[in-house]
Amino acid sequence: MAADTRLKAKLSDEVRAALDAKLEINTDLARKILTRFIAEEVTKPGFKRAVVGLSGGIDSAATAFLAAEALGPENVLCVRMPYRTSAPDSLADAQRVIDQLGVPALTVEITPMVEPLFARFPDMDNNRRGNVMARARMIVLYDQSAAFGGLVIGTGNKTEILLGYTTLFGDSAAAMLPLGDLYKTQMRQLSRAMGVPAPILDKPPSADLWIGQTDEGELGYTYAEVDRLLYLLVDERYNLDEAIERGFAPAFVHGVWQRVQRNQFKRVPPLVCKISRRTQGHDFLYLRDWGL
Amino acid sequence: MKINLGLAQIAPRLGDLQANLDKHLDYIDRARAAGVDLLCFPELSLTGYSLQDLTYTVAMHPGPGNPVFDPLLDATRSGDLDLVVGFVDRDARGRFFIASAYLAAGAVTHIHHKVYLPTYTLFDEGRYFAWGDDVRAFDTRFGRVGMLICEDFWHLSTPYVLWLDGADIMLFHSASPGRGLDSGDRLSSVRWVEMINKAYAGALTSVIAHCNRVGFEDGLAFWGGSFAFNPDGELIAQGPYYEEALVLATVDTNDIHRARYRLPLLRDERTRLTMRELERIHAPNAAGE
Numbered sequence: 001m002a003a004d005t006r007l008k009a010k011l012s013d014e015v016r017a018a019l020d021a022k023l024e025i026n027t028d029l030a031r032k033i034l035t036r037f038i039a040e041e042v043t044k045p046g047f048k049r050a051v052v053g054l055s056g057g058i059d060s061a062a063t064a065f066l067a068a069e070a071l072g073p074e075n076v077l078c079v080r081m082p083y084r085t086s087a088p089d090s091l092a093d094a095q096r097v098i099d100q101l102g103v104p105a106l107t108v109e110i111t112p113m114v115e116p117l118f119a120r121f122p123d124m125d126n127n128r129r130g131n132v133m134a135r136a137r138m139i140v141l142y143d144q145s146a147a148f149g150g151l152v153i154g155t156g157n158k159t160e161i162l163l164g165y166t167t168l169f170g171d172s173a174a175a176m177l178p179l180g181d182l183y184k185t186q187m188r189q190l191s192r193a194m195g196v197p198a199p200i201l202d203k204p205p206s207a208d209l210w211i212g213q214t215d216e217g218e219l220g221y222t223y224a225e226v227d228r229l230l231y232l233l234v235d236e237r238y239n240l241d242e243a244i245e246r247g248f249a250p251a252f253v254h255g256v257w258q259r260v261q262r263n264q265f266k267r268v269p270p271l272v273c274k275i276s277r278r279t280q281g282h283d284f285l286y287l288r289d290w291g292l
Numbered sequence: 293m294k295i296n297l298g299l300a301q302i303a304p305r306l307g308d309l310q311a312n313l314d315k316h317l318d319y320i321d322r323a324r325a326a327g328v329d330l331l332c333f334p335e336l337s338l339t340g341y342s343l344q345d346l347t348y349t350v351a352m353h354p355g356p357g358n359p360v361f362d363p364l365l366d367a368t369r370s371g372d373l374d375l376v377v378g379f380v381d382r383d384a385r386g387r388f389f390i391a392s393a394y395l396a397a398g399a400v401t402h403i404h405h406k407v408y409l410p411t412y413t414l415f416d417e418g419r420y421f422a423w424g425d426d427v428r429a430f431d432t433r434f435g436r437v438g439m440l441i442c443e444d445f446w447h448l449s450t451p452y453v454l455w456l457d458g459a460d461i462m463l464f465h466s467a468s469p470g471r472g473l474d475s476g477d478r479l480s481s482v483r484w485v486e487m488i489n490k491a492y493a494g495a496l497t498s499v500i501a502h503c504n505r506v507g508f509e510d511g512l513a514f515w516g517g518s519f520a521f522n523p524d525g526e527l528i529a530q531g532p533y534y535e536e537a538l539v540l541a542t543v544d545t546n547d548i549h550r551a552r553y554r555l556p557l558l559r560d561e562r563t564r565l566t567m568r569e570l571e572r573i574h575a576p577n578a579a580g581e
Binding site for chain 1: 305306307308344345346405470473474475476477478504507508509512513533534543
């Protein structure tokens with residue numbers, strides 16, 4: 001898809017530099033907090049192991065690095081789940097992570113799982129096929145969760161979650177999302193600091209659900225551009241007019257925020273209609289860590 | 293007088309009173325072995341923080357006869373170790389308070405109810421708890437002390453009131469979830485808590501000790517880093533971030549007098565002037581209202 005030029009942010013160099021400075025993170029501190037988060041939230045419910053789906057991309061590599069550091073590499077099962085059109089580089093890049101971390105690994109082709117459904121509905125578009133593949137991978141990961149005795153650790157980051165660039169009950173399904181409060185650009189800083197292999201750091205982000213797909217091509221803007229805007233709107237609580245005053249193109253601001261709003265459904269549990277006096281999801285309120 | 297102060301920055305287990313009591317007793321043993329005179333636990337140390345609907349089941353009446361308080365009171369009976377613990381106080385009429393109790397010589401000698409309940413952003417305390425309505429200093433064998441709980445000391449007025457009520461030693465305790473990752477060496481909320489307490493120590497020429505919990509509750513990361521400042525506003529001890537620890541600080545109460553010779557802020561404080569101006573500001577028919 002050709003990028004819509006109206007969506008391009010037209011920031012002055014000064015504003016861009018100021019926002020980029022705000023998005024700079026202390027990677028040592030992030031690593032310390034997130035590895036402790038994983039260790040504690042995996043062990044408290046009685047587990048000591050984790051399962052991570054490894055795509056060959058940066059998010060899952062960073063997640064595997066954090067999990068291996070938190071739990072010990074022997075306790076993190078990395079699962080590669082290629083489809084027949086998946087980029088061969090993806091498998092090789094995932095292997096680099098497996099080799100570097102020394103984690104146990106498994107490769108489960110999803111082609112024989114998804115092809116019968118594709119054959120049953122030959123008019124499936126890329127979007128439907130991509131969602132089926134993401135959900136097939138979820139099935140594999142949760143089955144390995146039971147087989148390996150580990151919690152599934154998801155790989156979503158804050159940018160992706162806000163934009164809804166994720167498959168509901170597919171890649172969004174996980175026990176925890178350690179990168180869920182780091183924007184893509186911040187997660188890249190963390191990945192570099194942790195020693196994620198250079199080929200993974202340098203390649204364009206892609207869900208690899210069909211040939212030639214790239215995130216930024218599909219979204220119509222780069223992560224660097226959208227992270228600056230999301231940071232102002234979400235973290236700094238700017239309203240849309242204030243963001244436009246800061247120099248972002250109005251169509252870009254409205255388009256991104258509409259996307260955030262339309263994808264709220266992916267960020268909440270399924271709705272329950274309240275008809276009793278006390279209802280889970282409304283006023284039966286306990287943390288997951290209840291008694292843990 | 294030298295006080296060997298202990299700050300037990302523990303990770304309580306959410307809603308598990310027995311596990312938390314056991315941890316308190318373990319830290320009490322360690323503190324006693326280390327010669328600690330006064331051991332402080334964090335906010336809601338006996339219950340965990342994000343209680344939500346657990347509030348009603350973990351609440352208790354402190355004091356003799358309570359199975360959680362009895363072993364703690366026993367630990368202070370010999371008179372060589374005083375304790376500050378955090379719990380949910382339930383009053384006779386069914387109201388719940390975030391509370392801290394001071395235990396000495398086998399008795400509960402003071403209870404503070406949190407007077408500022410953060411109910412914004414990630415916080416929802418006002419949904420479950422009643423607001424405390426007193427800020428009072430009280431006497432201990434170490435001198436006059438004031439206690440505040442987390443959000444209480446984000447407001448300037450509470451340490452000031454305790455100071456005027458005679459407190460020279462402030463015992464603050466928190467369950468503070470960190471927030472605000474940037475390029476700094478600590479999260480922005482951590483920097484804020486450290487800055488404001490350093491300022492209080494200097495401005496009130498008083499000892500400020502802060503015990504903050506660690507551990508995670510769902511996604512909240514409690515940062516620890518418990519500290520003590522002397523009356524010159526200098527850091528005298530600080531615990532590690534994000535790890536359980538018994539943090540030891542030796543407080544010299546003579547520092548308070550020496551600081552006040554040099555900087556007689558308390559002597560010169562014009563309380564009447566402050567009250568007169570506050571009364572003017574709050575007068576029901578003041579101009580502009």
